[in-house]
Amino acid sequence: MSETMTAAAPDLFDKFDEIIQIRENLLASGVEDPFSLVMEKVLSPTRAICNGRDTILLGTYNYMGMTFDPDVIAAGKEALDEFGAGTTGSRVLNGTYQGHREVEDALREFYGMDHAMVFSTGYQANLGIISTIAGKGDYIVLDIDSHASIWDGCAMGKAEVVPFKHNDIEAMEKRLKRIPAGAGILVVLEGVYSMLGDVAPLKEMVAIAKKYGAMVLVDEAHSMGFIGEHGRGVAEELGVLDDVDFVIGTFSKSVGTVGGFCVSNHPKFEIMRLVCRPYVFTASLPPSVVATAATSVRKLMHAGNKRAHLWENSRRLHSGLTAMGFTLGTREPQSAIVAVIMPDLQKGASMWEALLHEGLYVNLARPPATPANMTLLRCSLCAEHSSEEVETILGMFERAGKAVGII
Secondary structure, eight states: OOOOOOOOOOOTTGGGHHHHHHHHHHHHTTOOOTTOOOEEEEEETTEEEETTEEEEEOBSOOTTOGGGOHHHHHHHHHHHHHHOSOOOSBTTTTOOOHHHHHHHHHHHHHHTOSEEEEESSHHHHHHHHHHHHSOTTOEEEEETTOOHHHHHHHHHHTOEEEEEOTTOHHHHHHHHHTSOTTOOEEEEEESEETTTTEEOOHHHHHHHHHHTTOEEEEEOTTTTTTSSTTSOOHHHHTTOGGGOSEEEEESSSTTOSOOEEEEEOOTTGGGHHHHOHHHHTSBOOOHHHHHHHHHHHHHHTTOHHHHHHHHHHHHHHHHHHHHHTOOBSSSSOOSSEEEEEESSHHHHHHHHHHHHHHTEEOEEEOTTSSGGGOEEEEEEOOTTSOHHHHHHHHHHHHHHHHHHTOO
């Protein structure tokens, strides 16, 4: 009787060896681990105790500062008392509570659209909507710098994926021209791209998409709340909201809690509740979360003064960093994200640590999450940052930049 010898199967973690080595090399240099920061106590939308230090927060996406709004907190506490800690079920079974209907009502009113569908996370909103409406045989035309949740939605739906160069209108049209006649087409764009904080030319792009018969989905995660007259995002600001078929958003940025959503005017949209797997097979958001979200969304409808102050903060930080000699992701401030480009990961980590020691937290972003293999220090401004705090932040950047040799 012969025995067949088989080689040992490789360790399934071997594929991560390169990134493990990069991480080990970084930590071996003595720098604090930029990916394991702990906030021991959150003091306000703009301050926390981080790794034992009183720290200004400039990397939280809490754009409108709603996390500590008294009305928002009160709504969450009341719902927690009345409805308990969780739903323990899917929306299509036992997981739809009164609060889920109320937050969807608030979203319909906020966007002036007929339909709103809430997911347990923003990631699931993109995953679910994209994978359900664009499947095998359909085509998705999308910006190469699209968020991971968009790419994963494309993969899950098995549509033909056709990327184009970031924010390149001509490249997008060339891709659309090549799609076979009669095929279903979904164009996926973002209002604000989260790495560099730059805005998409939605007016031109939406017009081209419609010219080729495509449906359009715009992810407004990083623009909802503060861009546009009513805070509806870049599509509103550029006058194309009525031409967009689907708007995806999240509660984890300007709304200040967690969850995702899609709003639409499509007459058949409600069937998504029965055919969208990431919606059907996921437990719904806890009552306290949807109560805080509904209250926050309704308050954002009347937050013009906060929007104006956030823009003041963005302009001041951008101009101040530029004057010091830092290289930024955009020539002009386009959003509440100000990305500071670092020479490499080691310098970026050193600068991140120097800022943390100054008492400032920002995001260290690195490839493959960033475009063009860039290392970035990503700053996310908040409407609750005072003008004085912004000046303090600029001083911290100047001292840290000189100490590390960036400027």
